[in-house]
Amino acid sequence: MASEQQLPVVKGARVLMVGAGGIGCELLKTLALSGFEDIHIVDMDTIEVSNLNRQFLFRQHHVGQSKAKVARDAVLKFRPHISITPHHANVKSPEFNVDFFKQFNVVLNGLDNLDARRHVNRLCLAAEVPLVESGTTGFLGQVTVHVKGKTECYECQPKPAPKTYPVCTITSTPSKFVHCIVWAKELLFAKLFGDKNQDNDLNARSSHSDSSTDPIEDIFERRLDEDPEQYGRKIYDHVFGYNIESALANKETWKNRNMPKPIYSRDVLLNSSSQQNGVFNDFRTDSSVVSAMTSLGLKNSQEIWSLVDNTRVFLESLKLFMEKREKDIGNLVFDKDDQLAVEFVTAAANIRASSFGIPPHSLFEAKGIAGNIVHAVATTNAIIAGLIVIEAIKVLQNDARNYRMTYCVEHPLRKMLLMPVEPFERSKSCYVCSETALLLEVNIHKTKLKDFIEKIVKRKLGMNCPMVMQGSTLIYEEGDDLEDDVAGSYALNVEKVFAQLPAPITSGTILMVEDLQQELSCNINVKHRDVFDEEKEHDQMVLTGWTPAPPAEDGVGATNGGEAAADVREPDEVATAPERSAVVVGNKRKLSEISADSSVQRENENDGVSCKEMPAEVVDDGEDDLVMLDDGAWEVGKKPRSSLQ
Ligand SMILES: Nc1ncnc2c1ncn2[C@@H]1O[C@H](COP(=O)(O)OP(=O)(O)OP(=O)(O)O)[C@@H](O)[C@H]1O
Numbered sequence: 001m002a003s004e005q006q007l008p009v010v011k012g013a014r015v016l017m018v019g020a021g022g023i024g025c026e027l028l029k030t031l032a033l034s035g036f037e038d039i040h041i042v043d044m045d046t047i048e049v050s051n052l053n054r055q056f057l058f059r060q061h062h063v064g065q066s067k068a069k070v071a072r073d074a075v076l077k078f079r080p081h082i083s084i085t086p087h088h089a090n091v092k093s094p095e096f097n098v099d100f101f102k103q104f105n106v107v108l109n110g111l112d113n114l115d116a117r118r119h120v121n122r123l124c125l126a127a128e129v130p131l132v133e134s135g136t137t138g139f140l141g142q143v144t145v146h147v148k149g150k151t152e153c154y155e156c157q158p159k160p161a162p163k164t165y166p167v168c169t170i171t172s173t174p175s176k177f178v179h180c181i182v183w184a185k186e187l188l189f190a191k192l193f194g195d196k197n198q199d200n201d202l203n204a205r206s207s208h209s210d211s212s213t214d215p216i217e218d219i220f221e222r223r224l225d226e227d228p229e230q231y232g233r234k235i236y237d238h239v240f241g242y243n244i245e246s247a248l249a250n251k252e253t254w255k256n257r258n259m260p261k262p263i264y265s266r267d268v269l270l271n272s273s274s275q276q277n278g279v280f281n282d283f284r285t286d287s288s289v290v291s292a293m294t295s296l297g298l299k300n301s302q303e304i305w306s307l308v309d310n311t312r313v314f315l316e317s318l319k320l321f322m323e324k325r326e327k328d329i330g331n332l333v334f335d336k337d338d339q340l341a342v343e344f345v346t347a348a349a350n351i352r353a354s355s356f357g358i359p360p361h362s363l364f365e366a367k368g369i370a371g372n373i374v375h376a377v378a379t380t381n382a383i384i385a386g387l388i389v390i391e392a393i394k395v396l397q398n399d400a401r402n403y404r405m406t407y408c409v410e411h412p413l414r415k416m417l418l419m420p421v422e423p424f425e426r427s428k429s430c431y432v433c434s435e436t437a438l439l440l441e442v443n444i445h446k447t448k449l450k451d452f453i454e455k456i457v458k459r460k461l462g463m464n465c466p467m468v469m470q471g472s473t474l475i476y477e478e479g480d481d482l483e484d485d486v487a488g489s490y491a492l493n494v495e496k497v498f499a500q501l502p503a504p505i506t507s508g509t510i511l512m513v514e515d516l517q518q519e520l521s522c523n524i525n526v527k528h529r530d531v532f533d534e535e536k537e538h539d540q541m542v543l544t545g546w547t548p549a550p551p552a553e554d555g556v557g558a559t560n561g562g563e564a565a566a567d568v569r570e571p572d573e574v575a576t577a578p579e580r581s582a583v584v585v586g587n588k589r590k591l592s593e594i595s596a597d598s599s600v601q602r603e604n605e606n607d608g609v610s611c612k613e614m615p616a617e618v619v620d621d622g623e624d625d626l627v628m629l630d631d632g633a634w635e636v637g638k639k640p641r642s643s644l645q
């Protein structure tokens, strides 16, 4: 319970809590027990069985119900007189606009993704409501305070980017199981089930013909009359057999490496298919979840499958996608909660691993690697929730001198597990809170408006519903209420390259991009450039004027909950990430300054062969701002003042 002196502000405060998951459940309980009486909760999710081990307000019979509502009911049982208002919705929906945010004295985030965090940060800035932000990954966690005019905003600090792997390691010379997972997920799965128009490095290695002019898509394209089983075997033999044989032809590559062995389905399944068909049928169940494991009678996800089992799972899952999930094909992105996708990726990764002499893994392990799952620690969530409430009370008391960013570390540093740091001032280069103009280098004759909107405005700048203006001309906007002719002209615009737009964008043009919901606008100065580095400037566009993220290290980066969901950063961001040193400014330390050396981590095992970097999506979502703490860093300068009495 808050102290007598704190109680009046606590009782009088209206608090918005975003996220009712691992941190959120702890937070709601702690808020209620500390004396808070007016709490709103926004959470878009329903309860899943996998939440029950740590989201203690939920029980088995709540599975499928709204987290926000069930959390409210659970807390009202022991604090019946307080007001808790649940909103089962996405915090990015238009109803949660600046006016909605303005009614709160403080906003507390218990989210698990960068997108939503950035969105809430912008609304808090626009509504001038303080934000207490948080995240956990296993034993690591942090709570940060963001108050407009007093501290940096959530986006002032670059976030760690996911680890990337050189494309040639993934496509040609894997040496670790994670390389096989990235190949299975980012290349093969994406090629078979994702957007066909996307670049995919399997293209370059997919032709049976030696002639480079042959259409390379053919092998993956399923003919109308093609039997799913036959198609599956064709893909299998191509990617595990033919492609490996082709790779072996390049003797230089294998001079200092173990040569992989080609694997063909007929050799693996020799004499076993007719017998196995019977087994498949015996185990088939009516389960609503489409699963190759169920079809094949494989029950234990912790078991390591043999090459024969992996081959069967590969073929069966591919067949099930074609027979039972046909409508999804073409739109799928790997999702760790999609059982069939996990089965396919596990089997494909294991077969590739077998070819390269890498030990296979169980589905449980493969799912963890592919889905960035870091097992959540309930105690970390509880500690972080307590720290959020401590900071929230300081914010409500306007006690700016004592605001602290607190980092929860796994091993004691100077005998401390909680490292409190004074908040930094806002960054002058932050386009979100400092109105900094940005610079976009682009080839105006090659880049289409749609690429700029998707890759720069939405992905890099995190805008949700953007509009783009050139001088006083609106060249693009989004919304359901657009007139048909207006929507039609935007649809034509997006397909045009910059220089061919009705009001051409040329070198020197200043574009204004704006998101009305986020009340965020920024100016982008366009500069034409002819040539881009294929490896480092993959998008053929370079945005500067803000600090790109440093790359993450293994196991780094906090999320709230059991996984670090994927937030793919671009290779160019990673490659241009600045090196930071462990500098201490008074007792204020920037997060990046207490990080381990964040210079670019490349895992290039290709003997100096130049390779593009590939987002691995296996380490961090870049969603939170926790970076690996380096023991030595704390030895430099003064010890941070503690705010935690
Ligand atoms: N845009 C959003 N709007 C509202 N709620 C969100 C949004 N994004 C994430 N959340 C909520 O934030 C919570 C994060 O909690 P947590 O990290 O424990 O994840 P989880 O989904 O419960 O667990 P897991 O990812 O391990 O299955 C979730 O309940 C999720 O619904």
Ligand SMILES: [Zn+2]
Pocket (backbone or CB within 6 Å): 152, 153, 154, 155, 156, 157, 426, 427, 430, 431, 432, 433, 434
């Ligand atoms: Zn900022």
